[in-house]
Amino acid sequence: MNHRHTIFLPFLLIASTPACSINVDTGLTPATQPPLQPSVAAPPTQPPAQPSVAAPPTKPPNTQTASAQPPTTQISTTSDFKPCSGYDAVSPDGKPQTSYGPWATRLMTAISSDGINFTRTNKVISDQADVPDIITMPDGEVRVYYIIMCPDDVRNKIVVAASRDNGTTWVYKKIALNGIQNLQPLSQVDPAVEFTTDNKIRLYFTSVPNNTGGKSTPRTYSAISSDGYNFTVEDGVRFTVEGKEVLDPNVILIGATWHFFSGGVPGSNYHATSTDGLNFKRTDDLSSGNFLMANGIKVEGGYRYYGFVQKPPAPTYITALFSTDGVAWKPETWKFEVDTKNNLESIEVKDNSVTRLSNGQYLMVYATVIPGYPTPQPPKPPQGTGNPPPPLTPRP
Numbered sequence: 001m002n003h004r005h006t007i008f009l010p011f012l013l014i015a016s017t018p019a020c021s022i023n024v025d026t027g028l029t030p031a032t033q034p035p036l037q038p039s040v041a042a043p044p045t046q047p048p049a050q051p052s053v054a055a056p057p058t059k060p061p062n063t064q065t066a067s068a069q070p071p072t073t074q075i076s077t078t079s080d081f082k083p084c085s086g087y088d089a090v091s092p093d094g095k096p097q098t099s100y101g102p103w104a105t106r107l108m109t110a111i112s113s114d115g116i117n118f119t120r121t122n123k124v125i126s127d128q129a130d131v132p133d134i135i136t137m138p139d140g141e142v143r144v145y146y147i148i149m150c151p152d153d154v155r156n157k158i159v160v161a162a163s164r165d166n167g168t169t170w171v172y173k174k175i176a177l178n179g180i181q182n183l184q185p186l187s188q189v190d191p192a193v194e195f196t197t198d199n200k201i202r203l204y205f206t207s208v209p210n211n212t213g214g215k216s217t218p219r220t221y222s223a224i225s226s227d228g229y230n231f232t233v234e235d236g237v238r239f240t241v242e243g244k245e246v247l248d249p250n251v252i253l254i255g256a257t258w259h260f261f262s263g264g265v266p267g268s269n270y271h272a273t274s275t276d277g278l279n280f281k282r283t284d285d286l287s288s289g290n291f292l293m294a295n296g297i298k299v300e301g302g303y304r305y306y307g308f309v310q311k312p313p314a315p316t317y318i319t320a321l322f323s324t325d326g327v328a329w330k331p332e333t334w335k336f337e338v339d340t341k342n343n344l345e346s347i348e349v350k351d352n353s354v355t356r357l358s359n360g361q362y363l364m365v366y367a368t369v370i371p372g373y374p375t376p377q378p379p380k381p382p383q384g385t386g387n388p389p390p391p392l393t394p395r396p
Helices: none
Strands: 103-111 118-129 131-138 142-148 157-163 173-174 177-180 189-195 202-209 219-225 228-234 248-253 257-265 270-275 289-301 301-307 319-325 349-356 362-369
Touching: 103 131, 118 142, 131 189, 131 362, 142 177, 142 189, 142 362, 202 248, 248 289, 248 301, 257 289, 289 319, 289 349, 301 349, 319 349
Parallel strands: 131 349, 177 228, 189 248
Antiparallel strands: 103 118, 103 362, 131 142, 142 157, 157 173, 189 202, 202 219, 219 228, 248 257, 257 270, 289 301, 301 319, 349 362
């Protein structure tokens, strides 16, 4: 999940592997502004599929890996928290926000029968949220891992939205991330989840070590879990570049090789490979017209890597690369662009993640700026400040 993202430790919002549905005017708890109540437009007519892409197979493949069999775990029907509604335009020091971040964005979903032509559901998963990664469990449960900024008890933390009806309704759950005592507080962001070959779920995330002597350089860590909710940090660092920021990790298993991609280099993606998903060796960076890699899945005839093209001041849009072997990646020509007519999106669409549902359809979750967010500044390229911002003071 390269996410597609822009990182601002302790939250990172750039690229990492990341669909929910709650009506904007009824499903979320009011925060610093009243809930938006737009008139929801009917989903547009789905355009015809591109003839050059093969139709999806009848039986959906495991979309996160080629062979792993993840655990089956049913979720509680009770949420641990309720997402807020609307943006937060006030910074921790009480002054107006001057940039875009998770406090300004929301997660929305779109559906597709071919993984290319997506139709908006016009449903919101969460406001003040970013850098999502989505997976489908073998029993059909759908989970979205993401960073949220409101309510306060989960502020700037990784949480999960889970659905057992293909994204129609969602339950919001906290996760436990054990063993982070050597990492800076509230710096565990940019979640990317993958099924391992030994029936577990691995969470890749961006964080900053405590012992940097004031030099906070984001890098990629990982944690392991048997249920996808209780994680234990694994020893060591998964990927780092001396003196450089490594942001928004995303990983895919192709054959017997794990491929790691991440942001940090404007307009390009770090690339590394591993045989075990833990020890990665850097290889040539992947650059394709300012395409930032978000999440990859196995599809008919090869692999599709979803991401977004970010060329300020032009609006960021979503598209994908395709490969038959996981080595040579070719840009696809389709675009999923911001739609301001529905009164639910503005400025851009980015930080997307796609999964194959149990019914064979594809569900995409993506981030967009909440309409009305009061800053004229264009979105910045995915580059972090390198230092976590102070905790926000609750507003009266």
